[in-house]
Amino acid sequence: MIDVQRLRVLRAVAEHGSFNRAAAALRLTPSAVSQQMAALERSLGARVVARSTRGVTLTAAGRIMVGAAESVAAELEHARQQVARLSTGRTQLTVATFTSGGRLLLPAALTRLTAVHPGTVLHIREGEPEDTLPLVRQGAVDLALAYHFDGPLPAGPGPGSSLEWTPLLEDPLHVVLPHRHRFAGREELDLTELAAEPWVLGCLKSEAYLRRYAERAGFDPDVRGSTTDYFFARSLVAAGMGVSLVPSIALAPEIPGLCTVPIRAPGPVRHIGVAAIPRADRPHVTTLVHTLRDQAARRHEGR
Numbered sequence: 557m558i559d560v561q562r563l564r565v566l567r568a569v570a571e572h573g574s575f576n577r578a579a580a581a582l583r584l585t586p587s588a589v590s591q592q593m594a595a596l597e598r599s600l601g602a603r604v605v606a607r608s609t610r611g612v613t614l615t616a617a618g619r620i621m622v623g624a625a626e627s628v629a630a631e632l633e634h635a636r637q638q639v640a641r642l643s644t645g646r647t648q649l650t651v652a653t654f655t656s657g658g659r660l661l662l663p664a665a666l667t668r669l670t671a672v673h674p675g676t677v678l679h680i681r682e683g684e685p686e687d688t689l690p691l692v693r694q695g696a697v698d699l700a701l702a703y704h705f706d707g708p709l710p711a712g713p714g715p716g717s718s719l720e721w722t723p724l725l726e727d728p729l730h731v732v733l734p735h736r737h738r739f740a741g742r743e744e745l746d747l748t749e750l751a752a753e754p755w756v757l758g759c760l761k762s763e764a765y766l767r768r769y770a771e772r773a774g775f776d777p778d779v780r781g782s783t784t785d786y787f788f789a790r791s792l793v794a795a796g797m798g799v800s801l802v803p804s805i806a807l808a809p810e811i812p813g814l815c816t817v818p819i820r821a822p823g824p825v826r827h828i829g830v831a832a833i834p835r836a837d838r839p840h841v842t843t844l845v846h847t848l849r850d851q852a853a854r855r856h857e858g859r
Contacts, residue, residue: 560632562596563625565589566604570622571690573611596621626693627718630833633695638837649840650679652688652700656786656806657828660855661701661724665847672843692831693718698841699832701848703727705765705824720834722845724852727826729762730807730816732793732800737815744820748773754798756781758789762801765824790814828852 568578569589579586597603604618614622637648649669653662658680670676681688685702692700701724731750733740739749747769755777757763763782770777780798783789786806793800794813803826807816830848832841 558599559596560628562592562599563621563628565592566596566618566621567625567629567694569593569605569612570614570618573613575612623718626690630693630695630718634835646675646677647673647840648677648679649844650681650697651844652681652683652691652697652702654684654688654701654703655682656803657701657703658682660805661848661851665844665851668847668850669840669844673840676840689719689831692833695833698838699830699844701828701830703826703828705761705826718833719831721829721831722849723827723829724849725828725856727803727805727828728818729765729801729803729824729826730818732790732802732807732814732816734793734796734799735813735815737799739817740815742817744818746820748775750799751775751777754778754780756783756789756792756798756800758783758786758800758802758806760784762803762824766801769824787811 565578565582565584568582569575572578572581575586575589575593578584579589582589593605600617600621602617603615604621605612606615651662651666662680666678670678681691681697683691685700685704688697688700689702691697731739731745731747739745747766751770751773755763755766757766757779760782763779766777766779778798781789781792783792786800786802787809789800790802790807790811792798794811801824802816805828830845832845835841
């Protein structure tokens with residue numbers, strides 16, 4: 557018999573990368589965490605973690621068990637929600653989203669959801685996909701509006717097969733320039749043409765993409781500002797600090813004195829979608845996924 561508490565401890569170790577940090581998060585002692593891991597390994601007959609001076613990593617068996625641990629957590633949370641619905645007669649729905657996608661797609665979709673399912677109690681959590689997608693797998697949120705670039709979904713340390721990904725739209729990145737910039741009238745740009753420009757960026761992921769691209773192209777970008785807000789980054793461009801790289805859905809509202817130029821194909825694209833654990837008994841989630849898909853289709857048709 558596998559102890560559920562030991563699986564919870566294993567999840568914390570996987571998330572935090574060390575026994576000490578996992579112990580702090582769980583309010584346990586490092587010794588108690590170590591004992592729980594040793595007991596789990598004895599019950600399985602296999603090592604689940606590998607210790608080194610750099611911390612703790614999961615073994616192949618550990619990755620399997622983390623996936624199982626998250627599935628168990630999701631099932632328990634789903635059962636708790638069903639019991640709460642029996643006692644209150646109301647459905648709680650928790651939606652996670654990243655900022656620009658939520659601003660564009662969520663308000664109208666939530667309005668339609670509550671029209672179809674009146675009395676639904678909604679909760680919104682803002683966060684980046686690497687933080688919110690594991691919460692979907694663990695059952696802490698019901699679905700997440702998220703994105704990824706050219707790599708896989710950042711769903712966490714376990715297998716991602718429990719998540720169902722519904723694509724919504726593609727969100728290409730554009731170069732944002734002062735309107736008097738020498739490239740302001742161009743129909744498209746290659747990023748190598750901006751190798752000598754200073755950059756101000758509104759997302760760590762767009763900075764990571766720029767640095768990867770620049771490395772392949774043989775230049776080192778001069779990043780003079782890195783923020784967590786695209787509007788702020790565009791404001792810095794308007795103030796003359798440099799140029800920026802901004803997704804199309806984050807180009808509104810307009811800021812006077814700026815222009816945008818598409819990047820020559822193949823340029824960077826954010827793939828936006830919604831992630832949920834598929835269940836037949838969650839009509840609220842199904843309705844919201846469908847309304848988000850409709851909202852994305854309307855935006856695409858309106859371009």
